[in-house]
Amino acid sequence: MQLDHDLAELAIDAALKGGAKFADARLEGSVSGGILLKNGVAELSGSEERSGLGIRVLVGRTLGFAATTSLSGESVRKSAELAVADAKKAGRLRNRTRLSAHRPHKAKYEVRQRIRLDELSPKEKLGELMQIEKSILATRIRVPYRYFSYNDCIEEKFYVNSEGARISSVIPRVNFHYFTTLVQGRHAAQRYWQYGKASGFEGFREFRLDERLAEEVIAMKRNVEKGIQPPKGKLDVVVGPQITGIIVHESCGHPYEADRILGREAAQAGESFLDRGSIGLQIGSQAVSIIDDPTIPNSFGFYLYDDEGVKACSRQLMKAGKVNEFLHSRESAAEMHQPVNAAARSSGFDREPIPRMANTIVEEGDYSEDELIAGIKKGVYIKSFTEWNIDDRRVHQKYVGAEAYMIQGGRLGQPVKSPTIEISTYALYKAIDATANNTEYHAGSCGKGEPMQALPVWFGGPSMRIRGIQLK
Amino acid sequence: MNKAIDVSEYIAKKLSAIAQDYAITAEQKDRAQVKFANNKVSITQRWMASSISVFACINRRTVFTESQPDRLSADRAVARLLQFSKAVSGNSEFRGVARGPFKYRQVRNYDAAVESIDLADCVRESINIGLANGAKRTAGLAEKSSVSLHTLTSGGVAASDRMSRAYFSMRSFSENEGSGHSVSVSAGMEGFNYREAAEESALIATQSKMPKSMPPGTYDVILEHLPAANLFEAVANSASPFYVESGLSFFGGKIGKRVADTSFSMADDPVSDFGAGSRKFDEEGFPAQRTEIIRNGILRSYLHSASTAARYGAKSTGNAGIIAPRAFNPVIEKGNLNKDELVEKVKRGILVTNTWYTRFQNYTTGEFSTIPRDGTFLIEKGRVARPVKGVRISDNMLDMLMKSRHLGNRSRQVMSWEMETPLTTPVILVGNVRITRSAE
Numbered sequence: 009m010q011l012d013h014d015l016a017e018l019a020i021d022a023a024l025k026g027g028a029k030f031a032d033a034r035l036e037g038s039v040s041g042g043i044l045l046k047n048g049v050a051e052l053s054g055s056e057e058r059s060g061l062g063i064r065v066l067v068g069r070t071l072g073f074a075a076t077t078s079l080s081g082e083s084v085r086k087s088a089e090l091a092v093a094d095a096k097k098a099g100r101l102r103n104r105t106r107l108s109a110h111r112p113h114k115a116k117y118e119v120r121q122r123i124r125l126d127e128l129s130p131k132e133k134l135g136e137l138m139q140i141e142k143s144i145l146a147t148r149i150r151v152p153y154r155y156f157s158y159n160d161c162i163e164e165k166f167y168v169n170s171e172g173a174r175i176s177s178v179i180p181r182v183n184f185h186y187f188t189t190l191v192q193g194r195h196a197a198q199r200y201w202q203y204g205k206a207s208g209f210e211g212f213r214e215f216r217l218d219e220r221l222a223e224e225v226i227a228m229k230r231n232v233e234k235g236i237q238p239p240k241g242k243l244d245v246v247v248g249p250q251i252t253g254i255i256v257h258e259s260c261g262h263p264y265e266a267d268r269i270l271g272r273e274a275a276q277a278g279e280s281f282l283d284r285g286s287i288g289l290q291i292g293s294q295a296v297s298i299i300d301d302p303t304i305p306n307s308f309g310f311y312l313y314d315d316e317g318v319k320a321c322s323r324q325l326m327k328a329g330k331v332n333e334f335l336h337s338r339e340s341a342a343e344m345h346q347p348v349n350a351a352a353r354s355s356g357f358d359r360e361p362i363p364r365m366a367n368t369i370v371e372e373g374d375y376s377e378d379e380l381i382a383g384i385k386k387g388v389y390i391k392s393f394t395e396w397n398i399d400d401r402r403v404h405q406k407y408v409g410a411e412a413y414m415i416q417g418g419r420l421g422q423p424v425k426s427p428t429i430e431i432s433t434y435a436l437y438k439a440i441d442a443t444a445n446n447t448e449y450h451a452g453s454c455g456k457g458e459p460m461q462a463l464p465v466w467f468g469g470p471s472m473r474i475r476g477i478q479l480k
Numbered sequence: 481m482n483k484a485i486d487v488s489e490y491i492a493k494k495l496s497a498i499a500q501d502y503a504i505t506a507e508q509k510d511r512a513q514v515k516f517a518n519n520k521v522s523i524t525q526r527w528m529a530s531s532i533s534v535f536a537c538i539n540r541r542t543v544f545t546e547s548q549p550d551r552l553s554a555d556r557a558v559a560r561l562l563q564f565s566k567a568v569s570g571n572s573e574f575r576g577v578a579r580g581p582f583k584y585r586q587v588r589n590y591d592a593a594v595e596s597i598d599l600a601d602c603v604r605e606s607i608n609i610g611l612a613n614g615a616k617r618t619a620g621l622a623e624k625s626s627v628s629l630h631t632l633t634s635g636g637v638a639a640s641d642r643m644s645r646a647y648f649s650m651r652s653f654s655e656n657e658g659s660g661h662s663v664s665v666s667a668g669m670e671g672f673n674y675r676e677a678a679e680e681s682a683l684i685a686t687q688s689k690m691p692k693s694m695p696p697g698t699y700d701v702i703l704e705h706l707p708a709a710n711l712f713e714a715v716a717n718s719a720s721p722f723y724v725e726s727g728l729s730f731f732g733g734k735i736g737k738r739v740a741d742t743s744f745s746m747a748d749d750p751v752s753d754f755g756a757g758s759r760k761f762d763e764e765g766f767p768a769q770r771t772e773i774i775r776n777g778i779l780r781s782y783l784h785s786a787s788t789a790a791r792y793g794a795k796s797t798g799n800a801g802i803i804a805p806r807a808f809n810p811v812i813e814k815g816n817l818n819k820d821e822l823v824e825k826v827k828r829g830i831l832v833t834n835t836w837y838t839r840f841q842n843y844t845t846g847e848f849s850t851i852p853r854d855g856t857f858l859i860e861k862g863r864v865a866r867p868v869k870g871v872r873i874s875d876n877m878l879d880m881l882m883k884s885r886h887l888g889n890r891s892r893q894v895m896s897w898e899m900e901t902p903l904t905t906p907v908i909l910v911g912n913v914r915i916t917r918s919a920e
Contacts, residue, residue, distance in 0.1 A: 043568065044803075046726055052803045053568045055560045056546035057553065060529070071523040077530055077548065087528065094512070094524035098600040101607075103520045130567035153727025153844070189727035189844055198727065198842040272517045274619035275651040275661070276897045278836075278853075358527055395841035397872075399851050404870055404918040406849060408841050426841070430872070431919045458515065458621060458897055478919050 009037035009057065009164055015084050016168045019063040022088035024170055027096065028065035028072075030107060031088070032169035034315060035061045035079075036357040039126060040161035045137045047154050053130060062357040063088045067095035070103040071339070075358035108342040112173035113319055117312050119179050121208025125160045128209050133158060136212065143218035144188065149229050153189035158182075160209070165357075173317035179310065181205065181464060182212040183451070190225060192232045198394065199224055199410060201250075204308035204451030204464055211306060224392075227411045227423075235425035236414070238479040244387035245429070245474045246380050246415065249448035251393055251407055252370050253467035257452065259433040260298050261368040261467070263402035264325045264333070265351070265456075266340035273362075277456040278400025281433065282331060284344050292329035292437030295373065298469075299324055300335060302350065302366030308451045308464040309366035311353070316361055318350040325368070329437065335363045355461035362457055370469025373443035377471040380444050382418040388427050388479060389413045389420055406430045428480040439477055444470040481508045481530075484549035485630045488532055491547065492632045494558050501537040501577045503633040503764045503802060506530075506549065511625035514599040519607050519618055521600070535763075535802050536561050537577075540570035542803065575790035577802060578766040580636040587751050587768070589758040590626070591668030594644040597624045602648065606678035610652045613682035620650035620681075622674065635786075637765030643667060645756050647895060648674035651854065652685040657869065659854045660684025661834045663706060665895040665902055667754040684833050688855030691869035693917070700829030701873065701913040702822055702859070707835035709894035709903040711850060712812060714838070714877060715746060716901060719773045719781070721788040722804035723843075730846035730878050731779055740777040740881035743815060747772045748783055748799065749904075750808035756893055756902035757809035762800040768808065771797040774881075783807055807901055814906035815887030822886055822909045824862040830871065830915070831857040831864060836898060846877035849916070874916045883911045 016033040023031035041055035061084055062075040072095025074087040137156050144151055160182045167175040185202040205211035247255070263280035267273050270284070282289070301322035302311045312320050316338050324332045334344070337352035340363055352361035381389060390409035398405040407429045414421040429436075449468040455461070484506035495502040513525045532547040534557060543564040547557035602622040610618040626644045631637055644667055651661040662680040666672040703711065718729035731739065740746075750758050750768040759768050764786060772780045784792065785800030799805040823831065830852075838850035850873050858865045888907035895902040 041564075046722075049571055049573055050541070050568045051571055051573070052542055052544055053564045054544035055564065056544075057548075057556065058546065059548070070521055072525075073523055074526040074528070076528045078528065083528070087526075090526050091524070094514075094526055094600075098514055098521040098524045098603075100600065101516075101521050101604055103522075105522075130564050134568050153725070155726040155728070187727055187843075189842075191844075196842060196844050198844065270518070271617065271619060272522050274517055274617070274653070275621065275649055358529070360523055360525065395839045395847070395849060397837035397839045397849060397851055399870075400836060400853050404851070404872065406872060406874075406916075406918070430916055435919055458513075460897070480916065 009039060009059065011035050011037050011164060011166055013166050015061060015079055016166055018081055019061060019084050019088045020168060020170050022085045023063060023065045023092055026089050026092035028067050028092050030066040030170055031063060032316065033061060033063045034357045035166045036163065038161050038163040040159060041130065042159040043134055043137060045141065045156040048141050050134060060357045063091050064360060065091045065095055066105065066107060067092055068099045069105050070095040070099040071105050073360045105339055106342040107338040108348045110318055110338060110348055112169065112171045113313060113317055114174045115313060116176040119206050119310065121180050123209040125162055125180050125208055139218045140221055143222040144225055147222050147225050149190060149225050151188050151190050151225055153187065155187040158184050167317050169317055175313045175317050179206050180208055182207060182209060184212065184215065184217065188221065188225060190228045190232065192229060195232045197228045197232050199228060202451045205306050206308060206310040207306045231411060231423040231425060235423040238388060238424050238427035242476045242478055244384045245477055246389045246471055247474065248391040248471050249446060249468050250450055251390055252469040252472050253450045254393065254396055254407065256298050256368050256370055256469065257365065257467035258398045259402050259405055260325055261300060261365040264335050265363040266334040266336045266344060267363045269334065270340055270343055273456065276458045281401045281403050286331045289331045290329050291331055292326060293440050294328045295442055296326055296329050296437055296440050297371040298326040298368065299371060300365050300368045304367050307367045307449065308466045314350040314352045315354045316352040318348055320350040323349050335365065337361060337363045353463055355463050359457065359461045364456065364463055365454060365465050367466035370443060372445045372447050372470045375442055375444050377444045377446050380442055380471055380473040381415055381420065384415045384418060387415040388424055389415055390427055403433050405433065429477065430480055431477060439474045440472050441475050442473045446470050481628050484508060484530055484532055487549045487551060487554050488630060488632050490551055491534060491554050491558060495536055499536040499538045501634045503535045503577050503631065504532060505629055505631045505763065506532045507627060507629045509625065509627045512599060513621055513623040514603045515621040516603050516607065517619035521603065534561065537574055538565035541565040541568050542571040542574050573791060575787040577633050577635045577764040578786035578796055580765055582637065582765065582767050584639060584760040584767050585751060587758050587760050588753040589667045589755065590642045590644045593669045594624050594646045595626055597646060599624065602674055606650055606674055609675055609678040610650065610682040613679050614654055614686035615652035615682040616655060617653040618650055623647040631761065631765045633765050635765065639761055639765050641760045643759060646672040648677055649896065650678050650681045652681040654685040654689055656689040657691055658685045658689035660688060661706060661854045663894055663896055665756045665893055667756050667758055671754050671893060684855035688867040691867035693870050694858055694868040696916045698912050699915050700826045701910045702826065702829065702831045703908045703910060704833045705892040705894050705905055705907060706896060707832045708905040708908045710835050710896060710899060711838060712905065713899050713901055713903055716748065716807035716810035716903065719783045719807065720805045721782045721784065721792060728843045730844060732844060734779045737779055738777050739779045739878060740774050741883065741885045742777040743887060744774060744777055744881060744884045745813040746774045747811050748807040748809060749811045752809060755809035756895060759808055762798045764800040764802050766796050766798045766800060768798045810901060810903045812905040814889055814891045816889050817886055818889055819907055822888055822907060823859055823864060825886060825909060826859045827861055829859040830868065831859055848877055849874040870917050872916045873913055875914045880910055884908050885911055
């Protein structure tokens with residue numbers, strides 16, 4: 009897709025002429041494709057091209073934003089003028105937005121695709137999905153509902169701001185999510201998960217979905233047929249990397265987003281149990297350190313410059329159990345007088361950039377997963393989960409186990425049905441006493457902002473041992 | 481919009497030579513928003529978007545694409561459709577788009593006055609109302625939008641519609657953990673009352689100060705409009721045959737069976753005046769109509785497109801999504817008790833004014849949990865006793881429907897951050913709900 013960079017420059021000029029003291033624009037074009045396979049039938053397939061421009065302005069101390077899908081000079085100029093006019097009008101409320109100072113960058117980068125998404129035929133992509141279907145059917149286990157959704161996208165972006173930043177990028181992504189529902193007599197079990205990478209189609213093949221989903225179906229059957237109720241009373245739990253990932257995404261990544269801490273998302277995605285003075289606060293045990301790093305090659309949340317043109321870096325959110333760093337946009341960094349760390353992301357040209365996670369990962373320890381389990385006389389190992397949620401200050405969370413087993417004398421035993429962790433963030437992070445060395449990365453679409461912005465992220469890390477908690 | 485219609489006709493001409501079925505919708509959407517937090521404007525936002533979405537069935541392959549309103553983009557879009565139709569396997573379940581042409585009834589879903597709303601003034605006034613009613617901090621947004629669309633199909637449809645929507649959402653915070661949330665949404669100025677919503681959010685915030693923990697257990701739960709809509713949106717979604725066949729519905733195999741208390745009735749009513757989801761026709765141009773989903777506790781109908789209706793031996797209910805039918809403007813029928821009378825019926829329960837983060841353990845069986853947020857109040861012996869916090873509703877959606885025994889006599893249309901479809905609902909009393917809480 010050819011983007012006319014002059015349009016972005018034109019938008020900046022129009023905004024400055026209209027009275028903005030700062031402006032940035034994102035000109036974006038994408039080609040995406042998708043296949044929806046339902047119970048073996050290709051229900052809907054296709055591809056689309058999207059393009060447009062978003063212009064953000066700071067007028068006085070009020071932010072304005074406008075987006076258009078019409079890439080004519082006239083439409084772009086009009087968008088810039090409207091963004092300025094709206095911000096001027098809203099300026100009557102004596103707003104106080106500032107952006108932190110930042111040295112502008114000029115850069116160009118592209119994620120390499122070994123198997124180009126736009127050159128591989130849809131027939132071959134469908135063939136790979138049918139292979140997953142076949143592998144599930146080959147288990148001869150009754151899985152009457154099989155919902156597979158495959159999407160890929162090549163996104164080209166040009167960022168420009170009135171301070172001189174000029175960043176071009178091309179990022180391809182593959183994304184797959186599914187629901188499988190097993191029915192066994194009067195019992196049913198359901199699994200959902202997502203896989204995603206910033207890569208060509210080779211990334212999809214690396215997921216080995218035909219093997220994984222068949223193994224998962226076999227484990228579901230075992231759990232439905234032989235699973236026992238979770239034991240009562242306090243016990244030790246080992247959670248696998250998938251659950252480690254969702255835990256840190258929900259109760260570390262989100263509450264460290266500075267706009268939540270400042271109340272800017274209060275009516276939507278909520279606030280945080282942390283405040284601006286929480287840096288240094290001991291939340292967890294010494295065993296827990298967590299980073300958020302957009303620069304992990306081929307990660308689902310990959311970028312080298314954020315949507316404000318700030319150079320990406322790894323953020324150390326939690327260090328040995330202590331709050332170490334928040335996720336900042338230029339706006340939140342200015343408000344908190346803290347360094348900006350390139351966390352401003354938007355889901356497209358038609359959304360404002362706000363502080364977001366990229367890839368939130370627990371750092372590895374020295375143990376193997378087997379060693380974590382060997383250290384438990386009686387407990388439960390939870391490999392995967394189904395239902396989960398957390399309150400909007402990120403304190404009260406719940407994870408319902410899907411594939412889970414008893415631990416007896418340091419070894420895995422019988423399957424356990426729906427062991428449920430329902431615990432506060434404070435209690436949970438303090439109870440983690442060890443992490444393993446088996447890091448996995450899991451993909452998700454993280455929701456925030458209004459209008460909603462679903463963003464690709466990874467979350468993960470190694471298995472973790474949690475001492476003395478109550479399962480439900 | 482004229483250019484988009486011209487390009488739609490251009491695409492239709494091309495597709496008529498190669499596709500057995502097609503449906504093309506040109507859409508022009510203008511939307512503006514003022515978002516606020518901490519009693520200040522966070523950002524003003526405005527969107528101007530035009531697009532043409534294209535569905536086609538070519539040699540039994542069901543394919544889609546999107547085009548910009550220019551012929552070059554249209555040519556590429558048709559080429560992509562052809563490419564995909566040659567590559568993927570046939571969809572044996574697709575039975576064609578609706579055959580028209582149709583006559584449409586007039587629906588009051590556009591009000592020019594919405595486009596004249598001064599969003600900045602609306603926000604300024606609402607913040608002041610919140611502060612005057614005891615709020616210390618307010619956050620939310622005011623938004624207006626208008627959509628023009630034109631649909632062309634191989635079934636002889638050439639029809640236009642125009643919709644508007646005004647939406648306001650405000651969350652207020654008082655000291656000592658008090659918070660309240662309220663919304664207002666409508667297709668027109670009638671039914672759009674941002675002042676009332678601002679005042680309500682502040683009043684809930686002041687009433688919910690200093691909430692205390694409460695023990696888990698089984699409680700009667702009164703769901704105010706906002707949480708009732710948030711939760712029961714899943715009921716409307718479950719009525720789509722696409723969701724049923726995907727394992728994402730708890731209504732599989734339940735047509736004609738009891739799924740709710742006899743006092744519970746729900747319909748999709750996209751032809752109601754000023755419904756925020758009201759429209760003249762669905763995505764294949766079939767006339768929109770009121771469809772009863774649940775009547776007195778019995779599941780009466782799924783929501784159908786022409787294709788799913790043909791497979792189920794039913795008639796289209798005008799709810800295409802061609803592949804995935806959906807509710808447009810669901811309505812839960814109101815009952816005959818006012819809110820005080822509902823509270824009086826509760827010996828031991830909680831009043832929930834908002835909820836969020838509803839997630840299912842298994843869509844086919846209906847186990848779920850959701851987290852009440854903002855003002856939540858313990859009810860003892862028919863009276864609201866005190867604010868509480870830290871609770872979670874962990875129950876089953878089918879059981880919740882069966883336990884929805886009493887409904888309020890005042891309905892409100894609700895939309896919120898987590899809802900995709902606006903829903904009109906009364907306050908609902910659900911008996912014997914499982915309440916859990918986190919270990920501290």
